[in-house]
Amino acid sequence: MATIQDVLTAALAHHQAGRLNEAAAGYRAVLDAVPNHADAAHLLGVAHLQAGQPAEAERWIRAAIQSNRRAPDYHDNLGSALKAQGRLDEAVTAHRQAIRLRPDFAQALYNLGNALDALGRREEAVTAYRQAAARRPGYAKARFNLGNALTALGRRDEADQAFRAAIADDPSFVEAHANRGSLLLSLGKAVESNAASARALALRPDHPTALTNRAAAFLAAGDAAAADGAARRAARACPDLADARLRLGEALHRANRLAEAGDAYSIALALAPDLAEALANLAVVRQTQGLLDDAERGDRRALILRPDLAEVRSNLAYLQLFQPGVTLAGVLAAHRAWDDAHGAPLRAGWPKPTGKRKTPANGAEPPLTVGILSGDFRRHPAGQFAIRAVEALPAHGIRLFLYANQTEADDLTARFRAVAERWTPVAALSDAELAERIRADRPDVLIDLAGHNARGRPGVFARKPAPIQVAWSGYMATTGMAAMDGLIADRHHVPDGAEVHYRERVLRMPDAFIAYDPPDGAPDVTPPPCLSGAPVTFGYFNILTKLNPEVLRAWAAILAQLPDSRLLMKTKALSCPITAALWRDRLTKAGIDVNRVTMIGASTNLEHMGWCASVDVALDPFPFSGSTTTLETLWMGVPVVTLPGETFSSRHSLAFLEVAGVEGCVATDEAAYVDLAVGWATDPTRLAALRNSLRARMAAGPLCDGDRLAGSLAEALKKLAS
Structure with a gap:
């Protein structure tokens, strides 16, 4: 047994x-x-x-x-x-x-x-x-x-x-x-x-x-x-052929082979029509190629399949900033739609207010603890706009906790880390985990440097991990979020009366809302190329997403008035030959002779600034103006002709030109835009005078003065938190 x-x-x-x-x-x-x-x-x-x-x-x-x-x-x-x-x-x-x-x-x-x-x-x-x-x-x-x-x-x-x-x-x-x-x-x-x-x-x-x-x-x-x-x-x-094509598309996209990436995503969708990620990625490709309507359709289709895709709804709101005829009211509505879908469900979990900060018995003002969340503590526009002011904030009674939503590091990263009392890598944390981490650190104020842009974490801010939350420098519109208490701006970007179209309280800085940090080793300023007898060259250095029929119509009018002039277009997406061919066709249909146009793709930052110096006059897009590109071009002494509208994103060049003291570049309508561009191009003496003086004026003025901005920013944040 x-x-x-x-x-x-x-x-x-x-x-x-x-x-x-x-x-x-x-x-x-x-x-x-x-x-x-x-x-x-x-x-x-x-x-x-x-x-x-x-x-x-x-x-x-x-x-x-x-x-x-x-x-x-x-x-x-x-x-x-x-x-x-x-x-x-x-x-x-x-x-x-x-x-x-x-x-x-x-x-x-x-x-x-x-x-x-x-x-x-x-x-x-x-x-x-x-x-x-x-x-x-x-x-x-x-x-x-x-x-x-x-x-x-x-x-x-x-x-x-x-x-x-x-x-x-x-x-x-x-x-x-x-x-x-x-x-x-x-x-x-x-x-x-x-x-x-x-x-x-x-x-x-x-x-x-x-x-x-x-x-x-x-x-x-x-x-x-x-x-x-x-x-x-x-x-x-791969048993899942669609997934293999999706990953191939991502690899091609990283290599700036936009058309091939789009083909890979399209094949993925043919194999799996309900693959929302492929639709969303294809929409980003079309956006990068400057095909706004295609991008918007793709985002909307992706959201029908997956209404929970917060990043896609962020991108849809962002796309509204580029559309001709965009209004502040329309921008606010698009961004509030994100908050209604993704922010509102989180409000029940907001911690209860804890009251005002306590002042010590001796009456001395306590330091203000400010957290900053960004994926761009690096050589990126948001980093370059913020670094000088951030470096100066501790001298104005600010303790800095920096939350780095990135894995890359460069010389600018080292500068941010050096000034931080606490540096926390957070790229691996979910929105909920990161919100809990910030809440445990108890900053008085939390600043967002990305908004609805790439590497933004609106899902963190929607959870309200800090009692006061403020948007600054990395996003060029209202966030539309009830969780955001303030938006750092200036009188140029948000003139009096425009506040009603912002969900946040507008905190105006006295000059520009950023302080530019020009790259070390930028090329020396040189005379305007036209002085050497070369044809006048106009330059465009912004992304293709900012181009539309109205901009092309203005360019055609400018080039028609100066038959010997040339146009240089330089932007990363033009590294894709098929995308470049697409835009040659668009220029031709707009009445622009493509034999007068030179197209350049990606390069290093310093090489890019050398290309900026190779033009006589820069042409700003509208209604979404240049920001970093405008500052880089001005740093090389080149005037930027701009046509601002009512939106924040249409007024960057206006703000920078005003603060830098450059006159004669801001148009009131399309006809004036054409006249100003032609006027600059036919006045080489004025071009040479601007080149001789502008860099020194920028360097010595408020546009590059991080300490001046930091003082105003610290005062505004302390008042908001009191």
Whole structure:
């Protein structure tokens, strides 16, 4: 007659062979004979977990724990059952209990890391994975997941070390090779990425991630044929062909191959018409190409499929700023629509107001703690607009907590970090997690440098993590959000009477609302090219999204009055030959001879400024004016002819020209715009005089005075918070 131990041993044999039903039957037989048999209850729970029945697994594992609370394995597997049910906080507690019972329990540490990572608590997950790997030599899975968590945190060099360690533990770990390939691609190491992906493909020739990585690496190396071949193999290998095309489109988009990216997204949609992400991405391509109507249609279709896509609704609101005839009332309505859909549902969770800041007994004014959230603490327009004032804020009684929604770093990043009392990378955190993090830091004021732009986090501000929230510099309109208390502006951007069209309280700075930080090493100012006998050259340096038939009509009139003149168009999207051809066709239809037009694509920033110096007069688009491009062009001594409207985004060049003291550039209508451009182009003496004086005036004036702006900004923020 078989003993209980014999039955348990037979059940274990079935379990180890993968025969879960037979194993479960054996464990039940043991429990029928000995109801409190802890090991049988635990193993029955494990069998249910492996069979995809986590709730039943939890029931039996808890029964085992009732019989024996000191078994670490029981608590660890309970954590796995809870995680499988989405009960992550409980899973963390169970895994921690297993570790308390056995501090060197590597598997429990690994499982703890997985639960913490799923909660978005990645710093804690990193610690758990490191401890798991330290306690079990050769634990490749722990090192692999460590690499994934570090990648999500933006700690890419450490992530590469973790992936390499995982591969050293297990050279056949195909996912480690593939993920390392993705990481190296994000670091701009195309050759190394290609090699890592090749190793993954040697192990699994149909691995879609490795194939897609190779396509992107070939693109970065300029090998279009090899990229196309790899992308096609990825599409064949991936069961979800639409997803493979979606990822290929993203790779092509990063390489400025806009038309090909659009084709990839279109194929994805042909394969999966309800793929909202492909619609949204295609809309961004069309927007970048300057096809506004196509972009808007794509965004609206994506929102029909996925009304929860807040980024798409942000983009839809942003698109309104470019439309001819745009009004302040229309801009406010478009942005309030975002808040109605995505902000309003979060208002019930706003913390209750805590009252005014307390003044110490000695009467001294306490420092104001100001948090700034941005993905652009770097060489980006928002960073260049803010850095000088931010560097000066501490001298005006401001403590700075900077929340960096980015993984890149450059010289400007170092300057922001140097002035921050607290620097927190947040790119890996969800909106809810980031809002909780900010709320725990308790800043008096939280500033947004992105709004509805790329890398913006309106979903964080909609949760109201700070008592006072203010928009500044990175977005050129109202945010439309009830959660935003203030908007930093100036009298040029928001003249008296326009406040009614802003959801926020308008805080006007005395000069411009930004302080420009020109790049080190900018080319020296040179005489106007036309002085050397060359034809007069007009320049356009803004994105194609800002162009429309009204702008092209004005350009055609200008060029018609000066038959020998030329036009230089320089913007990143023109790196795509098909996009450039599209715009040559549009110019021709507008009556502009394309033989008089030179098109230039992407370049370095300093090369870009050299191109600015190569024109005599710059032409500003309307109704969305230039901002950084205007400042760069003025820094090179070149006048910018502008036609402002009523919206914030139409008045950048007006503001900068006024503050810099440049006269004769601001038009009141399209005819005046044409006359001003022709007037400048036919007056080389005035052009030369402006070049000789403008840079020095800008450098010495309020347009570049960060301390002056910081003083006004600090005063406005303190008043708002009092």
